[in-house]
Amino acid sequence: MKLPYLPLALLAAASLHASPILDITFSSPTTPEQTHSFTPIWDASPNHYHGHWLCHNSLPPHFVATPSGLGINTQHNRGKIVLNPKQPHTPSAWKKQATQQPSTPLTLDGTSSFTLEAVINWNNTTSSNNGIMGQIMSPQYPSEIFLRESNGFLHYVLKSPQASVSVFHDIIDISHAKNDGHFHSIALALDSNTHQIHCYLDGKLIHTNTHPNISKLTKLHAKERPFFLGAYNSRPEYYFSGTLDRFRISPSPLSPNELLVPDKPKQTSSSLPTRSVLLGIGGIQLSLQPE
Secondary structure (H helix, E strand, C coil), X not given: CCCCCCCHHHHHHHHHHHCCCEEECCXXXXXXXXXXXXXXXXXXXXXXXXXXXEECCCCCCEEXXXXXXXXXXXXXXXXXXXXXXXXXXXXXXXXXXXXXXXXXCCCEECCCCEEEEEEEECCCCCCCEEEEEEECCXXXXXXXXXXXXXXXXXXXXXXXXXXXXXXXEEEEECHHHHHCCCCEXXXXXXXCCCCEEEEEECCEEEEEECCHHHHHCCEEECCCCCEEECCCCCCHHHCCCCEEEEEEEECCCCCHHHCCCCCCCCCCCCCCCCCCCCCCECCECCCCCCC
């Protein structure tokens, strides 16, 4: 029987959607090799951008049960996930399942489409600024990309050496999501073909940016730099306060029906089995309490 012909473009699109660049679920395989200031975090994507937990007061991550698996509560242990291309240590428990280094370092460029996603719960925090993901610029690296929530509004900045696009004013109101005590999904999709940036809350379009500078964006995140989840800089007061449940980066502008939905069982692109419980990491009995 002849198989139906599918155009290469469709095949490529299907392949891209099936393989995210990054997929941190916190329910995927982890390791017993842990210290208070360096807890390895597993990336379930094929790229193996494994990171580590970093807490400003050297406390370990507080793993908690979520409706979709596991997450990390950061309200008392204020910390972030650091994806470092120069990761100093790969736990031996991972070496049979992943390469020592990522297949290609994480890069984000305005000339290629991508979608940033986070599933988070503010847990009715009183913190006014909550970093979601990204990295700010530095004198050595004049590019930046980050998402944050500030006083109930979603802010973002995409800056390359030639151009920048941002919504850094109180335009995108997500205050109801911050204050209702439930998990929510935040997504930013850059479409390099239409030169548009779309923002979504729980799969629903809440803002579209058509600024002409979108077509001029180039390098947004250099492969030599760490990328933060649950933060966007090194100031603990700007770390996310609440529960981090999932982070995903895809190499295409996902449509609403392809975006992550909160409170659903986590599906990953990894062939490794998903674990719903992690116990005894580093000799610490984890407290799994519903958020």
